[in-house]
Amino acid sequence: MKKFFSPSSICVIGASRNPEKIGYIIFENLVNYFEGKVFGVNPSAQEILGQKIYRSVLEIKEKIDVAVICIPADLVPQALEECGKKGILYAIIISAGFSESGRSGTEREKKLLEIAQKFGIRILGPNCLGLINNLKNLNASFAPSQLPPKRKVAIFSQSGAMGAAILDFACGENFGFSYFVSLGNKADISEIDLLEAWEKDSEIDLAVGYLEDIKDGQKFLEVAKKFSLKKPLILLKGGMSKAGNRAAASHTAAMAQDIEVFKTACFESGVVLAKNLSDMFELAVAFSENPIPQSKGLAIITNAGGPAVLAADACESEGVELPHPGQKTIQVIYQNTLAASIKNPIDLRGDARPSDYRITLEAVLKDKNFSGVLLIISPQRMTEVNKIAEEISKVKKKAKKPIYVNFLGGKMVAEARKICRENQIPSFTYPERGVRAFRFQAERNAVVDFLKKERDEFREPHPNFEKVNQLLKVAFLGPSYPLISKILSLYNVPMAEVVLAKNENQAALALKKIKPPVVMKVCSKDILHKTDVGGVILGIKNKREARLAFRKIIENVKRNCPEASVEGVIVMEMASEGLELILGAKKDAVFGPVLMFGFGGIFVELIKDFSLALPPFSQEKIRQMILKTKASKIIYGYRGKNYNPEVLEKTLLGLARLIVEHPQIKSIEVNPAILMDKNNQILGLDAKLEFEKDNQQKLC
């Protein structure tokens, strides 16, 4: 998409004489600043801004790389058709009145796509703000013409208004960028295309974007991961709550996405997920102007106790560490400054001089205990805030570690803050925000490590693939617990053995196959709560007890549930004591296969202690997933109790493989699965299987 971002020539279809109109603003922005050739198209004008105007693109003889279209919606299809004939490969459609505005608009958008496909045109929008390439002075948007500095940052936004706000913020804060893309309705070009292009673009070191929906989740993951391996991607997503989703639905018809799945998807693809607008803006500045720290150790340098205490509080809640300075650092600071306390925070006292800040900052940057520095400057009587800002600026230019600055106050520190912004030092109104930015930057290393090590353990189909494929065909017609349990077992998910006994004899014989003690349960589609009708007997130890239990169960059910049709009694292996878990796998509508692990039982529904993982799956990745839960503290050793986590990891791996290799499965859940104390084994006691075509059944 090189010609899209850096065209040699561009035309504006709908160039206008009226300075109030978008068609004028865009044309003016291009004519006045763009380094390439600009053509205007308007059937009822001859000249605008001293430029010749054409009746149609077909009249223009020169080659045109990009067309900007800003005419009424109903005229757009014809204009696009002409672009096609002219051989233009990229169209930026500013006009509104498409899928965002009801059924006829959606039809119109469909038509655009048909034309585009016919001619091989790529479309940005419709219903968008346009495109800016700051490096080429290309402002094909109706944003103000004064742009901030050129930096290696790319910005994209699905919402036009949010895009306008981001641009205005960038101008106000002197936050530079290279490309700005307003995605609008995303009829064709989406965040996926942008990330693919920017991953290879040496003019980009960082991408920042606002999205409301993601259509092809699996493709997005793949592209975002590839991008993240090279450069950070900061994302803010609207509609991350039920209320937000409702609000979004009336806005861009964004799809309701499972929020936890989305968070996991971002985490696993290395995306820096901003929680809100303040995060997005502040992280954009931090990632753009600071290098990435190598660890979580932050040094705090301050001239006041109070705000440093608050910064330390923030460190704890953000998981940032406050190591002690090394011996040499202490010595340098002690000998050259008025510092009162050289721990961490390092307190330079209320009368700290600009040189004290400089010397301390330089010493700390050399100290391998620290990966970043937060400077707090409280405007006290002797504090030369502007000079301190200048000293910090000098050090920042050579610094190889990130620096965060908090000038605390209002009027007295306004100028110092400006100095910081001009010198590309991330400056924060409150100390806790600087700590938060450091935390996000510090997490980047771990993420890249994780992505580099990632591997797919399912290179070849499971040896039992064919067998299971056949069984699934049978199960589709009528899944039963024995069948599902067989399928799971074939993929290394150990399930309790069962025998369906139709009479006393069969019940007794079952104990030859299944090692007692066993549990016996009535088998009937009509009975939901088996225990309540006396349909379950536990701890059966021998044949005599099995016969007795069979009779008792049938009797109970006949008495309590006379109308139920009974298929027999299930004889089932019993688990010994252990942890009750849920193991699940499902296909997410957007992101595809998702693996789930969590605590089972009544507690769990209250605690909601679970975690998710997305492909590619490996035992290591599954371990990371388990470790995200509180349950993992028990599983990986707690109070002397020993479980076998490897057995659990392998079981989950089997479940993951089952859903990845068999697209006909929509979801499969083993609940409860017991991770047993005694024999270090896991045993699933019940399972549910759902097929893609809404053929849902729960058995046993």
Added chain:
Amino acid sequence: MKKFFSPSSICVIGASRNPEKIGYIIFENLVNYFEGKVFGVNPSAQEILGQKIYRSVLEIKEKIDVAVICIPADLVPQALEECGKKGILYAIIISAGFSESGRSGTEREKKLLEIAQKFGIRILGPNCLGLINNLKNLNASFAPSQLPPKRKVAIFSQSGAMGAAILDFACGENFGFSYFVSLGNKADISEIDLLEAWEKDSEIDLAVGYLEDIKDGQKFLEVAKKFSLKKPLILLKGGMSKAGNRAAASHTAAMAQDIEVFKTACFESGVVLAKNLSDMFELAVAFSENPIPQSKGLAIITNAGGPAVLAADACESEGVELPHPGQKTIQVIYQNTLAASIKNPIDLRGDARPSDYRITLEAVLKDKNFSGVLLIISPQRMTEVNKIAEEISKVKKKAKKPIYVNFLGGKMVAEARKICRENQIPSFTYPERGVRAFRFQAERNAVVDFLKKERDEFREPHPNFEKVNQLLKVAFLGPSYPLISKILSLYNVPMAEVVLAKNENQAALALKKIKPPVVMKVCSKDILHKTDVGGVILGIKNKREARLAFRKIIENVKRNCPEASVEGVIVMEMASEGLELILGAKKDAVFGPVLMFGFGGIFVELIKDFSLALPPFSQEKIRQMILKTKASKIIYGYRGKNYNPEVLEKTLLGLARLIVEHPQIKSIEVNPAILMDKNNQILGLDAKLEFEKDNQQKLC
């Protein structure tokens, strides 16, 4: 303390000729602006700023209400002595060099207090910034002389630097106040004195403070509660984490306080606890300029989808509701504006006019579905941001509901933000911050209700008070489970019955007293893990089994633990199945009695699902405390299971009463206590009692 805040005359001891010195700045601030009389004291000067200077306060003939002392620390005691002789009742000691600076400083501070006590002087500081009464143009501080508008807001800060930052912030943001007090070392005057005075002061509608420690927690609670019943108190506390506490310790020697206890204390006394500096500043503005909303229903008015979606996301995470507009509101907006979507958020479209905002805002303010409004203005092409700010300002003047404004962006909205600040409209850089401010304001109602209804159920001592007092004396010499259990039972905490059997016969006889099945456990101080040495046998149903169990336990212990001294075997009542809980009560070093409730067992240590309560105790309050835990969802009905919460509430009330009425108890814990399924009863199975004088023992 009327004369302290509004003195008629004031003297500066240490008035200086050197414009760089604090003694000059303060003297100048007073001479130039203060409405009352000002005197300067300095033995080596005759005239400063055209004012006669005295060698000592004793030379001044007029009456003096307040002395400001800013001379070297070692000279302060003598100056204070002279203040006493002169009959001055309030001294503001700016000088540093006291308890904040090591042992000799602490000694010096002690001496100050002795002098103060002798003469009845109240001291502010030492080591503080001073005092400002903006209403009287009294600036007895070395803060800049240009002060923001006069408003009914009082500010206090324990940290001087934080105080300076707050003042500078107030000046920058045009945030008005009446009093500003820098507390410094709090040798005498503390936040308690301020709140007591301000509660009755009609010039104060709101107090905002920064604290690092609270010495007399119980008194603070009492005063804060009384204050909160009338006006909001916003508090930010430094050192709310382990890291922050360590940082604070090197700063003001602040006491390490149990963070959860502190949070509960604030909650119960109606304090608005800010989480960080951004909270403190933004909430100060919101509470100062907005009325209190009557419910949690917020309306969002916007001209852009994206930021409104993000605001809705924030509503969900802050627990703010987004009700639908009423029929009439919809009609008014539909007929008079260009609104695209009249749900909530109300979307006025990108080309919304200032009048659209005004009309919609007015309609929404009249709608009883809403208690507050958030306005989002994204600077789009047609958006007249400044005019919108002016329209909002007009409506705000008459509004009886809170209004929060978010002009989104940078340069283009800077002027509009200024208009908002000048017209006392809380304006936020990001929409999520406005939502958060609304949430805190909306919680204020519930808090006042809660405080009004609060009552103490322990008006007279428990009928068993004397009996328990006697038993505690015995227990102090050697607490045993039977004794502790007796004490608890006498205060309505049901404990499992026990008999200590010294031989087989006694074990068998015990079953006459305790209804089987029973549990039998070895009784020995030397054995920690009774189960591991075969010292516990469960489910003993009759005398024969009791004899057998006695023999078996003694045998096991002799074999596995030959050196242990064994007192006998305890025969104990068994609980039926139920929930395992922890019930505790302790004396906090700062806040006094604290009641604790939580889930028991291994899960709990992982989940940390517990809640606390402070006096006064009532069954209603204890219910609120239980309801704060996740455990309460099970206790108050879950999945058809029924427990008896009242039994639990009454048991906790008994435990609370025990610690409140018996000061010799430091802590008492019943763990586990079983809330049983079947008989709707609760039963404590073990208990631990600790006396105030470190006489700790655990029995059984």
